[in-house]
Amino acid sequence: MAAHTDETSSRPHNARLETLGTMASGIAHEINTPIQFIGDNLQFISDSFETIDQLLTRFEVLLKAAQVVDRLDDDVKTVNEAIEDAELDFLRDELPSAIEQSLTGIQQVARIASAMKSFARRGGNDKEFADINHAIEMTAAICRNEWKYDADLELSLDPNLPKIPCHIGELSQVWLNLIVNAAHAIKDNADLPRGLIKVSTKALDGRIEVTVSDNGTGMPDDVRQRVFEPFFSTKGDGQGSGQGLAICQNIVTEQHGGDIALWSEVGNGATFTVTLPTDGTASVSTPLEEAVA
Numbered sequence: 001m002a003a004h005t006d007e008t009s010s011r012p013h014n015a016r017l018e019t020l021g022t023m024a025s026g027i028a029h030e031i032n033t034p035i036q037f038i039g040d041n042l043q044f045i046s047d048s049f050e051t052i053d054q055l056l057t058r059f060e061v062l063l064k065a066a067q068v069v070d071r072l073d074d075d076v077k078t079v080n081e082a083i084e085d086a087e088l089d090f091l092r093d094e095l096p097s098a099i100e101q102s103l104t105g106i107q108q109v110a111r112i113a114s115a116m117k118s119f120a121r122r123g124g125n126d127k128e129f130a131d132i133n134h135a136i137e138m139t140a141a142i143c144r145n146e147w148k149y150d151a152d153l154e155l156s157l158d159p160n161l162p163k164i165p166c167h168i169g170e171l172s173q174v175w176l177n178l179i180v181n182a183a184h185a186i187k188d189n190a191d192l193p194r195g196l197i198k199v200s201t202k203a204l205d206g207r208i209e210v211t212v213s214d215n216g217t218g219m220p221d222d223v224r225q226r227v228f229e230p231f232f233s234t235k236g237d238g239q240g241s242g243q244g245l246a247i248c249q250n251i252v253t254e255q256h257g258g259d260i261a262l263w264s265e266v267g268n269g270a271t272f273t274v275t276l277p278t279d280g281t282a283s284v285s286t287p288l289e290e291a292v293a
Contacts, residue, residue, distance in 0.1 A: 030112055030145050034105035041098040041105075048095055051086045058082040115141040130168035132208060132276075133157040136199055139175040147183035151195035151214070158202045164278045170251045171276075174260075175199075177244040178212040178272050185216025185270060192216070207258070207278055213271035219264040227262060252276070 058079050065075035115138035140153055147153055179197060186195030198213045219227070230246040252258045257277050264270035 027112060027142060027145075030141075031109055034108045038102050038105040041102045044098050045095065045102075048091050052091065055082050055086045055088065111138075111141055114138065127165040127167060129163040129165050130171075131161075131163050132166075132171070132210065133159075133161050133201055135168055135172050136175050136201065136210070139172050140179060140199070143176055143180050143183075146180045147186075147197055150187045151183055151197050153179070153197045153199065156198065156200040158200075158208075161201050161203050161208055162278055164208060164276055166256055166276065167251075170255060174248045174251050174274065175210070175212070177248050178274075181244065182212055182214035182216060182270070185214050185218075187216075189215075189217045203278075204275070207275050210274040210276070211271055212274075213269060215269040218266045218268050218270055219262075220266050224262060224264050228260075 062075045062079045136157065137155065140155065144153075179199065182197045183195075186192060186197070189195065192215065195215050198211070200211050202209050227245050228249045230243055249260050252260045252274055259275045261273045262270065263273070
């Protein structure tokens with residue numbers, strides 16, 4: 001019995017590590033990329049500044065030489081040569097671009113950091129009002145490395161979507177799993193040069209609806225009927241525990257009183273539809289750790 005308890009108690013821990021591992025790999029890549037071109041651009045700016053400084057020094061010499069007419073011609077020639085050596089027109093064109101790219105990179109890193117903070121936020125049993133649109137945007141930024149090489153991600157988020165009482169960290173895990181699964185389904189479709197993931201939200205009467213769809217491989221009936229079963233997976237050994245969608249279902253239905261549905265056909269992709277109540281009357285029931293134990 002003790003051995004069974006140890007095994008079952010490790011399941012939520014392993015599931016959490018699987019999710020965090022997926023995030024960590026993507027985040028490391030996403031942070032490294034902008035940091036690299038920020039460093040390159042800043043080095044370019046530094047080197048260029050040294051060239052400009054040398055040019056300005058030549059101008060100072062010219063200014064002083066202008067007071068002595070008989071030396072002016074030689075110094076003007078020297079300054080013109082310095083301008084050519086410095087490639088001043090090139091620097092004027094490229095320096096603003098380098099600075100802009102650096103600022104963009106910094107903003108990208110800040111957005112990823114903000115997304116991580118939002119995703120990692122885990123409260124107690126009390127729900128808090130949260131912006132689902134914002135959570136989806138942050139989650140898409142976190143897992144960008146999972147989809148950007150094989151698919152485009154299109155967000156169609158209802159600007160009038162109300163904030164709802166929820167555990168935003170848990171729901172962010174749902175969005176993460178659904179987007180990453182869509183990316184993997186697209187990657188598995190060898191006949192598709194580049195896929196499309198669509199994430200949309202809309203306000204309904206007393207609830208909100210979130211849909212995540214892809215044009216990946218789709219699922220046969222026997223797979224579609226089992227996707228929410230704990231430990232069911234179509235992936236090879238070591239590529240997933242099969243708990244992702246079971247955890248998603250628990251978070252949506254048990255913790256938030258909502259519903260998650262799936263439509264899919266072989267060759268026509270898949271669409272997950274999540275509905276959540278806006279009034280917060282659904283009870284905070286089974287914790288995630290108990291649900292998968």
